[in-house]
Amino acid sequence: MAGFHQREFRIVALIAFLCGGLCLSSFSYAATVKQEALDLATYKDLTQIRLDNIRESIQKDIQSLSSRLEIQDKRLDTQNSHIDQNLSILGILLSALGIALPLAGLAGYFSVSRKARNEAKIEAQKEARKEAEVTANDWFQLHAHELQSRLDALQSKLQQMEGQAEVGFNTHIQRVQHGADLAIKEMQLSVSGQHSFKKNISELAATALSEAAIAAKNKPESEYTFKDWNNRAFDAYRVGDNERAARFWRDAADDSSASPEQVAQALANAGSALTDLKQYDQAIRIYEEVIQKFAVTDNPLLRKSVATSLNGKATCLGLLGKLEELNQLLDMLISQLEADDMLSHGEDMAHAMTNKVVGLGLLKKHQEALELCEVFEKRFNDTKTLEIQSHLITIRCNKISNLWDLNQKHEINSVYEDTLAQFGRSEDLEIKQELGDLKSGKAFIYMCDAKEQWSDEEFRQETLNKAAVLLGEALLLRPNEGSILGNQAYCEYLKSNDAADIQEKLIYALDLDGQFLYEGTLNDLLIHPVPEKDNAFRILLDDAWEIVKNRQNKKG
Template sequence: MVRLLAICFLLWGTAVAQATETFASRDELNAFKELQQSKLESQKELQVKELESQKALQVKDIETVRQQITAVDKRVDDQLAQLGQSIDRFGTLTTLLSVVITVLLVLGGFLGYRNAKSEAKEAASDVARASAQEWFDKQAEQLREQIKALGHKAAQLHIEMDGHAQGVQAYAADVERAIKTVQESIVKNGAQTPSALADSTKVLAQRDRELKASNEDSYSFDDWNTRAHAAYTAGALEDAAYFWFKAAGVADASATSVAKVLINRGITQGQLSQHEAEIASYDEVLHRFGDAAEPALREQVARALVNKGVTQGQVNQNEAEIATYDEVLRRFGDAAEPALREQVAMALLYKGITQGQMNQNEAAMATFDEVLRRFGDAAEPALREQVASAKVNKGIAQGKLKQNEAAMASFNEVLRRFGDAAEPALCEQVARALVNKGVTQGELNQSEAEISTYDEVLSRFGDAAEPALREQVAMALLYKGITQGQLNQNEAAMATFDEVLRRFGNAAEPALRETVARATVNKDGIQRQLNL
């Protein structure tokens, strides 16, 4: 910047010097011109006298002088022109110099302003940066603390959510397990004891209360089905049948699920002694799914047919009942699926029992033999149960035909094959075999052996809680007391009848109430004999 100003001043000095020199030349020319004019005038006066004499000679000289003057004038004019041009150049240079100086000053000011602005900006930027850095550091620390707190809170919420999700899943699993337990009881016609269903009843009751708070219009199939099972365990059978009817009407319910709830509805209607409605429910299954090819649906169709046959037997439609069982055999007799084989075995078993009730004992034994032929070596628990039952019922039919030795052999075969079984269904058949063996021993006048057999029933199953086993224990006690009475062991007989009353006097089951009544009658008879 300083160097540029120095150059500008140097140029300005040179121009001024040139202009001064030009002004000096112009004054000399004016003086010279005046001097020449004076000389010319003097010469003219001197030469006037000589003109005449030297006119001819002087003409040439005058002309020469004139030419010289013209040349001088021309030179003077040229110098004046040059001087004007110099003045113009000086003016131009002065103007340019002024412009340059102005530009330089402006540029210098701009540069100074820019530098000052840049320095101020840098200073302000440094201050702002430092302030911002301080603010960001402060905010970052606060944010880190907040993020840390949020992370801790998120972790706690995650743990709580996981716990809640696990709780929901566990609760859903409890509900599903409860429904499964109750469903098994329904299918097996109350095989589960009330105590065994206590937990399921509690879980389903809680879920039922929750569902009651919801709008029924939004119920899913599972909601209706859950409420039905809850009502069933609570003894509200009318509600259970209605809820299963509603479940069967849910649009997106699977065909298998619909078939199952229709069968459940039929079973419940049967427990309400609504047998015609029960048969109609089973017929609905047959109407809607009778031609289905899916294994799961075929199983439900077979179940509906078997249950329909049982219900027909309850309303004394024995011929129709046997025809229904034959329909099971016609449709599914050659099926290889375990579930269908189970239904076929049940149809054969129930057919044989009905034939026995109709005093068609030979036909009944043939039917039981068919069960043994088809399924005698089966390993499946459900089929083993049917085989054991067929063997017991065959022994009963043999007893009706006075084939007591053959009957004893049948009962002993059951004890041999299934005596150590732990499954409740097989234990029931073992108990039945023992009770009927005792009855047969009585027919053979083996009274002491008969009483011993009844005692074995008490020894094996006296503490059982299952309704079917309690029924056999009550019968064993009753028959023992009767036999003791026949042996004139009246005190022992009354003690045995009292044991029946003590164990089962408050029972609500019809079979047990009947046994209690018979025990009471027999005890009263002995007391009358003894005049007590």
């Protein structure tokens, strides 16, 4: 019985020790959680870790208590074993003495005692576990309010930080979109102008446009707005992916969030991209969609988009060789623009008059073309707008060409030199490329002069050398231009007979400008023909064109 009481005492002592450990843990926790400076993630992690540690500590204490009870049980079993051995010896002695009955009673007593001890052990284990659970629950109940307050504070801070993150993210998106808008504004002039210069924007603007396009890619297309489609279209156009640019602009125009002005502009841009792809018929259909939708409007922005689309359609008609239709369309457009105070002296009028001069030259109406050049120069010669200055250089190039066709060669040099003096120092990419066309045009005149006096070898070589120098300068100003490369190939052939290198250049040039360049070159060969040269060059040209067409058919 003394062993049983001793065991109870130890159980009580263990429970007291457990309670004391729990209290110490709680005091330690209360001291720790006061560190308000920890960030959100650390608070949450520390709280979870502390709760896990408390539970683990309680479980360990329960396991330790059970272990000690088992040790006590083993000790009792050992004592009972000794008692059993002694009883056996005593039984033998009592049997010998004839007192079996008292021995049986004593054995029964110890049997009952053992059973009682086992039951006491089980009850003690139950009570210890119950006490541990009660102690843990009491601790949680005691600190529940504090823990809930802490968790509420963490939740509030989380919401605050999420709000700040959202504000920061939205601010970043706004900055990116602002930069993209600036890039689009820069590029729009080139997209809707007479030529496309996709990379003529600042590096900062290009980066912003790229980021805006990436942001759009990261969400489903079903959630796109007009801006998302437009950002992706301009970014694709910037890197030369005109096919995707045209598709994105078509999608932008079809988006329900697009305003009428945005629809018109996106469609006009899609037409420009298709023109760059030499898909002239498709481009014309897009331009006609703009013209039909917004033909009758008082909105100045829509009127401008209609004018842009009419100019775009005119360009495609010229490239398709539909010169009479081109001429009629431009007469109608110029008449409309003259009646519009806002557009009569703007880029749309300059573009229309430029197209008209080119068309008249192709129709061999050189005097009319020169007269329109004079009208253009009087209206726009003093302009400071780069887009119109670009058209002015094109007008000068065509003026030189028409003067040469009318054999008014004495004026050509002055027009050429005046243009170089006026724009030669410009750093604008578009102006430089127009000057490249000017130099190429002057070089072509040199080649024609050389052919005209072919029998004069000294004059011929000197004149062809001048042409070669100008073509080299032109390619520096306007690299990868089919017409300049074609002129260079022809000039080199007139100077020598290196057919292999010349054919490679012809293939490259025809890859760029296609049938338009091929047919134009055939016409150029008829100017002051030199049969021993031009017949062989015609064979090289035909062979190169067949190679290019076969490549295109395989791709198609």
